[in-house]
Amino acid sequence: MQPPTAPAGLDRRTLYEEILIVLSLSLLASAAYAIISLLSAPLKGGYVASANQTNVLARQLVAIAFSLAPVWLVVHLLRRSGEGVGAIGLTWDQPARDIKRGLAFFAVVGLGGLAFYFGAVALGVNRFVVPVPPLGHWWTVPILVLNAAQAALLEEVIVLGYLITRLRQLAWSPWVIIAASALLRASYHLYQGWGGFAGNLLMGALFAFLFLRWRRAWPFVVCHFLLDAVAAGGWLVLHGRVPGT
Numbered sequence: 001m002q003p004p005t006a007p008a009g010l011d012r013r014t015l016y017e018e019i020l021i022v023l024s025l026s027l028l029a030s031a032a033y034a035i036i037s038l039l040s041a042p043l044k045g046g047y048v049a050s051a052n053q054t055n056v057l058a059r060q061l062v063a064i065a066f067s068l069a070p071v072w073l074v075v076h077l078l079r080r081s082g083e084g085v086g087a088i089g090l091t092w093d094q095p096a097r098d099i100k101r102g103l104a105f106f107a108v109v110g111l112g113g114l115a116f117y118f119g120a121v122a123l124g125v126n127r128f129v130v131p132v133p134p135l136g137h138w139w140t141v142p143i144l145v146l147n148a149a150q151a152a153l154l155e156e157v158i159v160l161g162y163l164i165t166r167l168r169q170l171a172w173s174p175w176v177i178i179a180a181s182a183l184l185r186a187s188y189h190l191y192q193g194w195g196g197f198a199g200n201l202l203m204g205a206l207f208a209f210l211f212l213r214w215r216r217a218w219p220f221v222v223c224h225f226l227l228d229a230v231a232a233g234g235w236l237v238l239h240g241r242v243p244g245t
Contacts, residue, residue: 006169007081018077019166023184026070026158030188037191044124048191051133051147051232060133060143064150071153074162088161089217102222109206110227113199120195127193131232135239144236148228152221159185160207161217174212181208 006015020028037048052063078087085091120126133143159181167177182204189196207220 003168003171004087004165007083010081012170015166015170019163022070022074022077022158022162025073026154027184027188031184031190034188034190038193043127043193046127046193047130048127049130050192051131051144053134055134055137057137057139057143060139061146064143064146067150067154071157074157088157088165089211089215090157090161092218094216095218098216098218099222101216101219102226105219105223106226106230109203109223110230113203113227116199117195120193120199123195125193126195127191129192129196131228131235135236141233141236144232145229148225148232151228152224155185156207156217156220156224159204160211160220164208164211168212177212178205178208181205 006012010018023029052060054060054063074088075085075090078085117126117129121128133140133147163184164177164181167180172180182201185204185207186197186201189200211217211220
């Protein structure tokens, strides 16, 4: 497939600078903090929260809103350059097909990811992950759902749609693009441990490969939302009944 042409006025240096800025304001920063977390405490028997643990609803909502700023930045940059969100597969023109694909991915990735997670915890190479906001509030479940939507949009728009599109415009080879996207996704999950890294590396490679083929971001947003929402909902149901919950 012929690589897309970069927008007029955006030379290679400008594209690299733009990528670095967008990633530094979002998932590259998360990767740096994840590495620090990995090195700061033991993995075996440890716990780590993937959800905001503040008990103040206003803080939860503000954190969700501002964490989506990089997504709006990407949308702004695409519109300003004349490309539009269709350039990264975000046009909502095939909803039924996108949702069906997202559901299919969820069924496959969800089962595999669950087995991978419990296996990694049993081997002592992953921490127990708490994927829910504080319990005991009327807003616990609504915030849980908003967190899942926020993570799905942020990660799939940035690490999949935006990054892959820009790297294609820079004429990177498809396999190098897949590796770069998957490695970034895996790196910001290192706070969970090596299981989280390896699992997301595999999932990221699959997502990147399929995105290059289909050029649609919404199936992966749907899948990611379901993965996070169901994982958090399952944790609530199993809390106190299964070790690590």
